Amino acid sequence: MSELTRSTPPVVPQPQHMPVEPVEDKVISPWKDAWRSFKKNKIALVGLSIVSVFIVIAIFADLIAPYGISEGELRDKHIAPSAEHWFGTDEFGRDILSRIIHGARVSLWVGFFSVAGSVIVGSLLGIVAGYYGRWIDGIISRIFDILLAFPSILLAIAVVSVLGPSLKNALIAIAIINIPTFGRLLRSRVLSVKEEEYITAARAIGMSDFRILIHHILPNSLAPIIVQGTLAIATAIIEAAALGFLGMGAQPPTPEWGKMLADSKDFIIQAPWTVLFPGLAIMLTVLGFNLMGDGLRDALDPRMKS
Amino acid sequence: MKKSLLTLFALMLALSLALAGCSSGGDSSKGGDDDKVDPNNVMIYGRGGDSVALDPAVVTDGESFIVTEQIYEPLVNYGKDNTDIVAGLAKKWDISEDGLTYTFELEEGVKFHDGEKFNADAVVKNFDRWAQSKDGEKFAYYGSMFGGFEGDEGHVIKDVKADGENKVVITLNKPQAPFLKNVAMSPFAIASPKSLDGDKLSKEPVGTGPFKFKSWKPNDTIVLEKNADYWVNDMPKLDGVTFKVIKDNSSRLNALTKGEIDLMDALNPSDMKKVSDNGKLQLFERPSMNVGYLGFNVEKAPFDKKEVRQAISHLIDKQAIIDNFYEGTAEPAKNPMPPSIAGYNDEIQDREYDEAKAKELLAKAGMEKGFEMDLWAMPVARPYMPNGQKVAEAIQAKLAKVNIKANIVTFEWGTYLEKVQKGEAPMFMLGWTGDNGDADNFLYTLLDKDTIDSNNYSRYANEDVHKLLVEAQTTADEAKREELYKQAQVIIHEDAPWVPLVHSKPQLAGASKIKGFVPHPTGSQSFADVSFE
Numbered sequence: 001m002s003e004l005t006r007s008t009p010p011v012v013p014q015p016q017h018m019p020v021e022p023v024e025d026k027v028i029s030p031w032k033d034a035w036r037s038f039k040k041n042k043i044a045l046v047g048l049s050i051v052s053v054f055i056v057i058a059i060f061a062d063l064i065a066p067y068g069i070s071e072g073e074l075r076d077k078h079i080a081p082s083a084e085h086w087f088g089t090d091e092f093g094r095d096i097l098s099r100i101i102h103g104a105r106v107s108l109w110v111g112f113f114s115v116a117g118s119v120i121v122g123s124l125l126g127i128v129a130g131y132y133g134r135w136i137d138g139i140i141s142r143i144f145d146i147l148l149a150f151p152s153i154l155l156a157i158a159v160v161s162v163l164g165p166s167l168k169n170a171l172i173a174i175a176i177i178n179i180p181t182f183g184r185l186l187r188s189r190v191l192s193v194k195e196e197e198y199i200t201a202a203r204a205i206g207m208s209d210f211r212i213l214i215h216h217i218l219p220n221s222l223a224p225i226i227v228q229g230t231l232a233i234a235t236a237i238i239e240a241a242a243l244g245f246l247g248m249g250a251q252p253p254t255p256e257w258g259k260m261l262a263d264s265k266d267f268i269i270q271a272p273w274t275v276l277f278p279g280l281a282i283m284l285t286v287l288g289f290n291l292m293g294d295g296l297r298d299a300l301d302p303r304m305k306s
Numbered sequence: 307m308k309k310s311l312l313t314l315f316a317l318m319l320a321l322s323l324a325l326a327g328c329s330s331g332g333d334s335s336k337g338g339d340d341d342k343v344d345p346n347n348v349m350i351y352g353r354g355g356d357s358v359a360l361d362p363a364v365v366t367d368g369e370s371f372i373v374t375e376q377i378y379e380p381l382v383n384y385g386k387d388n389t390d391i392v393a394g395l396a397k398k399w400d401i402s403e404d405g406l407t408y409t410f411e412l413e414e415g416v417k418f419h420d421g422e423k424f425n426a427d428a429v430v431k432n433f434d435r436w437a438q439s440k441d442g443e444k445f446a447y448y449g450s451m452f453g454g455f456e457g458d459e460g461h462v463i464k465d466v467k468a469d470g471e472n473k474v475v476i477t478l479n480k481p482q483a484p485f486l487k488n489v490a491m492s493p494f495a496i497a498s499p500k501s502l503d504g505d506k507l508s509k510e511p512v513g514t515g516p517f518k519f520k521s522w523k524p525n526d527t528i529v530l531e532k533n534a535d536y537w538v539n540d541m542p543k544l545d546g547v548t549f550k551v552i553k554d555n556s557s558r559l560n561a562l563t564k565g566e567i568d569l570m571d572a573l574n575p576s577d578m579k580k581v582s583d584n585g586k587l588q589l590f591e592r593p594s595m596n597v598g599y600l601g602f603n604v605e606k607a608p609f610d611k612k613e614v615r616q617a618i619s620h621l622i623d624k625q626a627i628i629d630n631f632y633e634g635t636a637e638p639a640k641n642p643m644p645p646s647i648a649g650y651n652d653e654i655q656d657r658e659y660d661e662a663k664a665k666e667l668l669a670k671a672g673m674e675k676g677f678e679m680d681l682w683a684m685p686v687a688r689p690y691m692p693n694g695q696k697v698a699e700a701i702q703a704k705l706a707k708v709n710i711k712a713n714i715v716t717f718e719w720g721t722y723l724e725k726v727q728k729g730e731a732p733m734f735m736l737g738w739t740g741d742n743g744d745a746d747n748f749l750y751t752l753l754d755k756d757t758i759d760s761n762n763y764s765r766y767a768n769e770d771v772h773k774l775l776v777e778a779q780t781t782a783d784e785a786k787r788e789e790l791y792k793q794a795q796v797i798i799h800e801d802a803p804w805v806p807l808v809h810s811k812p813q814l815a816g817a818s819k820i821k822g823f824v825p826h827p828t829g830s831q832s833f834a835d836v837s838f839e
Contacts, residue, residue: 070703074626091630092700252699252714263696266556266576 034223034299044295050288058105065098070253078271088273090264096274099255100281106256107285110171110240111233117175119229122182123221127213129183130190141187144180152177153242160248167240167256170249174236185228189221223300230293234286241282257282343531347838348546349820352558352567354687356525356551359508362493363436366447368689368739371492372830373549376530377419378495378513379832381410381429381474382486386824386831387593389743391486395424395496395514396474405481405782406464412472416537418498419518426468431499433466433476450751450760451488451742481782484744491742492830516542516834525551536834543822543837555687562587562815568838569816569823575633575692581815590814595646595827597639597748598690598737600701600805601764606732608673615802617667618733619657621704622805631697632810639806641795643748646827647740648784649791654799664708676709682726682734685716689812689829690737697807698735726763736763739829745791750775753798766803 038044057064076093079085087096129140147155159173193199194217202212241258243249250256257278264274353372358365362374383394396410416424436448437456445455453460462485464477478485488494501512511519514537517530531546550567552558555574561567563584573581573589581587600622602609609615624638637645640656657663668674683698684691691697695716702712712733717725726734738761740747751757754775755767771794778790814825822835 070706072703074623074630074700077630091696092703093630247695247716252695253702266574270576 034296038295038299041295041298043291044298047288047291047293047295050284051292054104054108054285054288057101058108061102061105065095065101067095067098069099069102069255070094071098078267078274080271081273087277088271090260090274091267096260096277099260100257100277103255103257103260103278103281104285106167106250106254107237107240107282110167110174111237111285111289114171114174114236114240115178115229115232117172118178118232119182119225121175122179123186123218123225125179126183126186127190127217127221130187131194131209131213131217137187140183144183147177147180150177153239156239156243157246157248160243165248165251167250167254170240170243173243174239177239178232178236181232182225182228185224186221189224190217193217193220227293227297227300230289230296234289234293237282237286237289343545345545347544348548349544349569349833349836349838350548350550350567351833352550352552352561352570354551354553354555354558354572357522357528357549360511360519360522360528361497361507362495363445363448363497364508365493368829373528373530374495374511374513375492375515375830375832376517376547376834377511377515377519378492378497379515380490380492380495381412382490384487384490384743384826384828387826389487389490389595389740389827391490394490395429399486405483406478408476408478408485409469410474410476412474413537414472416514417535418500418512418514419533420498420500420512422498422500422512424496424514425471426474428499429474429496430466430468431502432496433463435502436494437461437463437466447491447493450757451491451494452482481780483779483782483784483787484742484746487742487744492828516832517547520546527551538834542834544833547833555692559815562817565817569814569820571812571814572687572689572692573813573815574687575631575635575813577815578633578635578813586818587815588818588820590816590823590825591635592689592812592814592825592829593646593827594637594809594811595644595743596690596737596739596810596812597642597644597806598688598697598735598808598810599639599642600807601726601731601734601736602803603729603732603734603763603765604801604803605729605765608671608677608679609732611671611673612801613667613671614673615805616657617664617671617673617708618705618710619802619805620660620664620667621708622701622807623659623704624656624807627697627700628808630700631691631693632808635813636808636810639809640799642753642798642804642806643745643791643795644740644809647743647745647748649745649778649788651792651795653792654795657802661707668708676711678711678713679732680715681705681712682722682731683714683716684719684722684735686719688737689739690808690810691735692810694735727759727761729763729765731763734763741828743827745787746775746779749791749794749798750779753803764803766798766801768797768801771797 072089072093072095074093076089077091079089081088085095085097087100090096125140129137155177156173159176160169163169163172199212199216202216240249240256241261244256244258245262247262250259260278261275264271268275353369355369357370357373358367359370360374360377362371362378379395381394381396382391382399384390385392395413395416397413398411400409412426412429418424422428436445439445439455449455453462455461462478462480462482464479467475469475495513497507498512501507509522516533516536518533520529520531522528528549529546532542532544536542552561555572556577558570559573559577559580562570578589581589602615604610628634628636628638638656640654641651643650645652665674681698681702684694687693695714698714702714705712716722725731726736738748738752751761753762753764753766753771755772758765758767774790774794778787781787781790816823819838821837821839825831
């Protein structure tokens with residue numbers, strides 16, 4: 001980050017008498033530039049707003065939700081959507097809207113933190129592998145290959161089976177399966193960046209490896225991480241829902257969307273709302289993150305610029 | 307390179323031909339009987355799991371018994387829809403005054419599937435095999451029904467002797483009231499003496515029953531065909547029965563709807579309407595002889611306090627559970643045995659749903675602040691509880707109201723039973739289906755101090771209950787026995803080692819062409835008089 005802010009030129013006061021004309025060669029920060037092109041992308045903005053809405057819902061779940069997550073009487077089973085229960089009630093007579101609102105918290109929490117975990121671990125490993133090369137690279141890259149050789153959901157199931165089914169362990173499992181994605185991304189990024197002249201220069205003036213990594217290489221690799229990270233949140237939410245669906249994620253009564261789907265799948269004909277709304281919630285958040293991720297990629301990737 | 311590829315290809319071709327040859331050879335060798343079999347008159351029975359073994363004496367699971375019940379027969383049978391004793395391979399029997407000598411008069415002219423003659427010697431050989439078992443583990447059910455094995459102190463059977471060709475005399479060491487009911491149980495069916503000599507019995511069963519064993523593809527199908535020489539006239543009516551494993555309850559119903567199978571067990575209660583609305587299908591209801599319960603490990607704090615157990619009993623709304631998870635097809639339970647069994651104490655007042663009362667009881671036990679513990683729920687559908695996880699979740703919500711935080715945990719089914727048996731679960735969901743219709747098979751088997759580490763998962767030990775149950779076992783007078791069991795239920799109700807939840811009515815579905823099928827309360831029945839119209 002610091003490198004980038006430093007690249008912003010000092011504000012040179014313009015002489016007052018000059019006509020106000022856009023100065024063509026004015027240097028603007030790449031982040032501002034990215035935001036500009038992002039703003040122009042309508043679809044990306046839709047993604048951003050969907051994500052923002054879900055984040056607000058998640059933060060203020062306790063205030064927004066009309067009922068508690070396990071509030072309800074068994075006799076109120078499967079009430080169709082009505083003024084009292086907008087999304088109807090489930091098999092336990094619980095309000096589905098309230099559970100979806102609280103479920104947003106669960107899904108986003110898993111999404112953000114599992115990706116944060118894989119970004120941190122994956123980037124570190126990737127940077128080390130890319131910068132030092134040789135046998136270190138060999139070992140780390142083979143570990144990535146091994147992790148990638150498993151179908152990701154199977155690997156997640158294996159991890160959860162070892163750790164025991166719970167939301168926290170599902171989060172850890174999802175973080176683990178995403179590590180190689182970020183590791184490889186960073187490694188290839190580092191491989192190209194480290195040949196740049198400014199790195200050679202930094203090394204020439206005697207900068208330590210650590211400082212070079214933190215101050216030069218990492219900031220210059222942020223853009224692809226942000227893009228990949230946003231898209232990975234979408235995948236992580238789906239994977240958490242899949243684990244929940246298989247009974248290996250959130251445990252009752254946690255209102256996890258995938259678990260809600262699994263619990264209601266037998267009533268798809270009888271009480272379609274019990275399946276419809278959790279499914280829609282998963283679809284919308286994932287769509288939101290994907291649209292936003294695509295928009296970010298377009299905005300941040302220099303090759304995409306016209 | 308090319309040549310080696312060609313060789314490989316040729317080899318594979320040869321191999322596949324050889325394999326094909328094998329399988330067709332196998333078929334044709336059995337083909338001799340096939341021409342009599344009309345494939346349209348073979349019933350295909352869909353079920354959730356495969357049999358463990360086809361030697362009934364070594365198993366206790368229902369999926370094994372439902373097959374062996376077709377191949378073997380015991381000396382005496384249960385009634386068609388009850389557990390009253392009727393004639394089986396023994397057409398008559400006589401009990402001595404003191405209840406110590408049973409004389410069975412056997413059917414004449416009965417032959418085993420391998421052509422051996424069924425006679426008194428065959429019966430003696432079977433009983434000797436169980437009693438003289440050198441491997442007590444193997445015949446566990448014999449041990450628990452007849453007080454151990456030959457030489458054991460509690461062994462009920464003194465000796466089994468042949469009296470001529472068609473008479474068997476069984477002498478007991480002490481009277482056992484449910485003796486005939488025990489003899490009628492699926493595990494104590496008579497196998498061909500010739501088959502006992504080998505070790506193939508578990509895979510190639512030979513009995514006297516209406517159907518003969520043909521083939522078994524593990525985890526897929528067991529094929530039985532008609533026993534043309536069956537000793538009962540005009541039976542069986544079908545040309546064969548095939549047992550097919552389809553794990554998922556909904557897929558099994560799909561297979562039935564498509565006509566791939568003719569009869570299925572373990573219907574999801576929520577699918578009942580689908581079946582009754584379909585003109586080509588019919589519903590069958592198995593008479594209730596089971597109990598689903600919530601058990602406490604009475605050795606583990608805080609469940610070592612009676613008040614805590616009673617308080618939780620007050621927090622469970624059984625009727626709501628039945629309406630939601632059994633579609634109303636079950637009865638709330640208040641005793642550890644079903645009302646259809648003699649000795650049921652209907653005077654017991656069930657603990658009503660009452661939060662205030664529960665709080666008061668918890669306060670009395672010093673637990674008013676609540677506590678956190680694990681609630682175990684079984685991972686698979688059981689006849690007494692189609693969805694244990696959901697029932698557990700409903701209970702969890704109610705417990706939360708008095709600050710008891712229950713974490714629902716589960717394990718793979720085999721592990722679950724093993725761990726619960728070892729007393730690792732503080733609070734658990736389970737159930738039991740009676741095997742012989744006697745109160746002894748519920749109260750003694752599940753709640754006597756003798757059966758801790760076996761089926762007494764609550765580890766409940768009460769000296770008074772033990773005395774009553776043992777006395778009931780050795781009393782011949784039925785009225786007296788019922789009285790003893792009623793007393794035992796009063797003590798058990800007060801101690802509350804379980805919260806009895808429901809007596810379910812397991813649902814089966816079948817094609818509407820099926821006639822004469824009557825589901826038996828024990829869970830297995832002969833298909834001899836089932837027919838297609």
